[in-house]
Amino acid sequence: DGGITQSPKYLFRKEGQNVTLSCEQNLNHDAMYWYRQDPGQGLRLIYYSQIVNDFQKGDIAEGYSVSREKKESFPLTVTSAQKNPTAFYLCASSPRGDVEAFFGQGTRLTVV
Amino acid sequence: AQSVSQHNHHVILSEAASLELGCNYSYGGTVNLFWYVQYPGQHLQLLLKYFSGDPLVKGIKGFEAEFIKSKFSFNLRKPSVQWSDTAEYFCAVIRAGNNRKLIWGLGTSLAVNP
Numbered sequence: 001d002g003g004i005t006q007s008p009k010y011l012f013r014k015e016g017q018n019v020t021l022s023c024e025q026n027l028n029h030d031a032m033y034w035y036r037q038d039p040g041q042g043l044r045l046i047y048y049s050q051i052v053n054d055f056q057k058g059d060i061a062e063g064y065s066v067s068r069e070k071k072e073s074f075p076l077t078v079t080s081a082q083k084n085p086t087a088f089y090l091c092a093s094s095p096r097g098d099v100e101a102f103f104g105q106g107t108r109l110t111v112v
Numbered sequence: 113a114q115s116v117s118q119h120n121h122h123v124i125l126s127e128a129a130s131l132e133l134g135c136n137y138s139y140g141g142t143v144n145l146f147w148y149v150q151y152p153g154q155h156l157q158l159l160l161k162y163f164s165g166d167p168l169v170k171g172i173k174g175f176e177a178e179f180i181k182s183k184f185s186f187n188l189r190k191p192s193v194q195w196s197d198t199a200e201y202f203c204a205v206i207r208a209g210n211n212r213k214l215i216w217g218l219g220t221s222l223a224v225n226p
Binding site: 033040041042043044045048058090092097098099100101102103104105106 | 121144146154155156157158161202206213214216217218219
């Protein structure tokens with residue numbers, strides 16, 4: 001089936017550790033996105049990539065890093081510099097930047 | 113800065129009631145408009161979209177939305193809601209140009225009582 005796979009669904013980490021969230025798509029989409037969803041704050045864009053080997057910071061990129069070495073993969077690293085990393089993280093992709101995005105199931109990260 | 117406003121943060125309805133969720137955006141140029149829905153425990157999925165043409169667009173599950181350019185609005189409607197419509201609803205806008213990022217509203221949480 002075509003779609004976007006985020007893994008794992010739940011992730012627990014100790015404070016001070018970096019953690020990488022996986023996002024894979026087999027839709028052959030050029031654009032990929034990472035969002036953070038917090039209650040009452042909607043979706044906030046962390047990073048996005050419109051083509052392989054290129055990515056741009058979103059609105060809340062501090063404390064996060066990404067790579068886009070392959071078209072189908074866009075992993076997100078939550079670094080120890082992120083002050084409030086506990087959140088629900090959503091990955092999305094779209095054929096290009098101005099049409100609808102397709103979302104993964106999300107990863108709920110809890111840092112203790 | 114460009115923004116999207118969803119006026120209702122929490123809505124509670126009884127089954128068979130009519131629904132209208134407001135969405136206004138601040139950008140004056142050409143935009144593409146979307147409504148997404150997030151059912152409990154599920155991923156975000158597209159309800160409907162408007163790019164051009166008939167400003168009244170129909171989506172899945174009986175939802176529709178009307179684009180009113182003069183009011184910068186894209187309100188979501190459903191004549192008769194069901195318990196299964198309980199979800200969070202997000203309005204999103206993309207503006208034309210080089211910066212092609214979706215701008216999201218904060219979402220509206222809809223609870224439908226059986």
